Amino acid sequence: MARVAVVGAGLGGLAAAARLAALGHEVTVLEQAAEVGGKLGWFSRDGHGFDTGPSLLTLPQLYRDLFTATGAALDDVLDLVPLDPAAELRFPDGTRLRMPGRRADVPAALDAALGAGVGAQWAALMRRAEDMWRVAEEPFLRSPLAGAATLARLARNPADVATIAPWQTLRGLGSRYLSDPHLRTVLDRYATYSGSDPRRAPAVLATVAHAEQEFGSWYVRGGLHRLGLAVAERAQARGAVLRTSSPVAQVLLEGDRACGVRLASGETVRADVVVAAGDATALYRDLLPADRRTRAVRGALARTTPSLSGFVLLLALRGRTPGLAHHTVLFPEDYDAEFDAVFGGRPVADPTVYVSAPDDPATRPDDDSESWFVLVNAPRHDPAGGVDWTAPGLADAYAERVLDVLARRGLDVRDRLTWCVVRTPADLERDTGSVGGSIYGTSSNGARAAFLRPANASPVPGLFLVGGSAHPGGGLPLVALSAEIVAGLVGPA
Structure with missing residues (x-):
């Protein structure tokens, strides 16, 4: 039996913890935030509820495999609902496509x-x-x-x-x-x-x-965040200990090997294996020494392009929108201009707008209201060389722009708006530790990008990486695969 310290209680860390605990290891999960879930978050106010991360699940079999491996059936724990249509896509010339x-x-x-x-x-x-x-x-x-x-x-x-x-x-x-x-x-x-x-x-x-x-495409009734809670429950049921409000300040090394972590409080948690489930760039930049062991990985990360981030509005609305799909995508006149702006470090003037509006009583206070999660692609928070999303007035002004874009494209909700919560890339960085609020760590820009993504087995023996910023990549399915890979690398007790 190995003592395993998992740094981060996002879905990747929780899935790895559940698998490793089921293999017989002594697992402790250390999470900086007060709640588990990482980017798979939830916000609620006045009866309105919002998933603040992924809004659909693909390849649910990967999570059925996870639950089977840890002693439960996914469908006994969560109610997965197929989405049909998967999304309604609206184009600037008025064309609409309801994608089955x-x-x-x-x-x-x-x-x-x-x-x-x-x-x-x-x-x-x-x-x-x-x-x-x-x-x-x-x-x-x-x-x-x-x-x-x-x-x-x-x-x-x-x-x-x-x-x-x-x-x-x-x-x-x-x-x-x-x-x-x-x-x-x-x-x-x-x-x-x-x-x-x-x-x-x-x-x-x-x-x-x-x-x-x-x-x-699948939705979890009650919200996608319930998937993270269910995986956390599986980990605890197999004996893992979850400690929230416990930020890790350093991965400890003894000789050439990881031997535990030091918390921001000064407490030391000894471990035979450390699984880093946070942002890989933050791990190699902030938690490990910059020496020969990590030089190659840090160099590879420096050659990659960080992924885009997101600017989010959480809209509490009066009334219902007839015929609104679970997902609606409003495309701009010039899609290339959007990518030029995002990867050029500028807010997008005319962005694609993604609206997630589940028809789920768990997300609204009554049947005459709606809760919309509205997302636009955005450059990461980069005060030194790009956008400073904490600059006074920027977030509020850009929120108004997004509402104006919604209105121009046929979804004017300004007269139905009860309140709006704005979440910027700077908020994402603060809440999840993702550098700059990059949602997926590094992007897939470039033919070799996938091979430059940090490996699950780090160059430091005993230190492994899991989650969306490590191999094989971001998104709920790949995060599940990263946990499966790490559990296989560590092996049974």
Whole structure:
């Protein structure tokens, strides 16, 4: 039995803690915040409730596997609801597309909204994405990074390399398969699922669209945050100890090996294994010494582009919006200008607006009200070289801009607004420890970005990384896989 200290109680840390406790280890989870969940948060006021992180779950089987491995059935604990449509997509020319939740229904919906033949093009692209998924899943997504050995696994078959096409961008893939500009915009959006720019992100991100349509989009009744609470309960049921309001100030080393952590209070927690579940950049910058052991990783991180962040409005509204989907996406006139601004360190003048409005009594005080989570892509908080989101008046002024954009695109809620809470990238950084509020740590911009992402096994023996800023990446499915990988690396007691 090893003593394991897990730094951070986001979903990755909780999932790793549950798996390691089920393997027989003595696990302690140390979380800086007063509550568990990390980016999978929840805000409530006056009967209104909001998920403040992910708003849908894909690949729920990965969490069913997690719960099975830790002694429970997911569906006995949570009520998963399939979303159909998965989202309503609205374009600046007035075109609307209600994207079905089931893959078989998508081509017909595309033909009806965008014209005959468009659905067949998308279907052909999804067949390619399915092939990409088959090639990448086992040797990359479900396996730890191993430098050149990982590349060798992926390159063992030239046909597989051609399928993945690591030299091609997501934008380039869309241009090859899709003639309709609306549909190319739909594909571009999947780059934002990893905080990336479709003009620089690899074509393999088309697998995100495949997974969403093949395995469905799901909502957890009561809010997605309940998934984090349920995983925390699994960890505790297997014996893990959860300590909130316990920020870690340093990972302790003895010789060349991790031997525990020191809390900000000065308390030392000894451990045989440390699992870092927070932001990888913060780990290597703030919690570890800058010496030969970490030089290569810090250099790799310096060569990556941080992921985009998000600017959020939590809107408490009077009345109901007829026909409103669970997710609504309002695209701008110039999508490229949005990516230019975000990765150029500027707030977006005319952003894509994402509205999540679950039809769930748990999110509203009564049936004549709504609670909207409104998100726009935003540059990270970077007072030294980009946007200082704490600058006086900036957040409030930008919130008004977002409300104006909503109104121009047909969702004017200003006369129904009871109150609005604004959350900026600076708030995300403060609340979760994510450097600059980058949602996914590093982006997938660049053909080699995935291989520059910090590995689950650090160069310091006994120190492992889990969560969205480590391999294999961000998003609820990949976070679950990172926990599975780490548990396999540590092994049973």
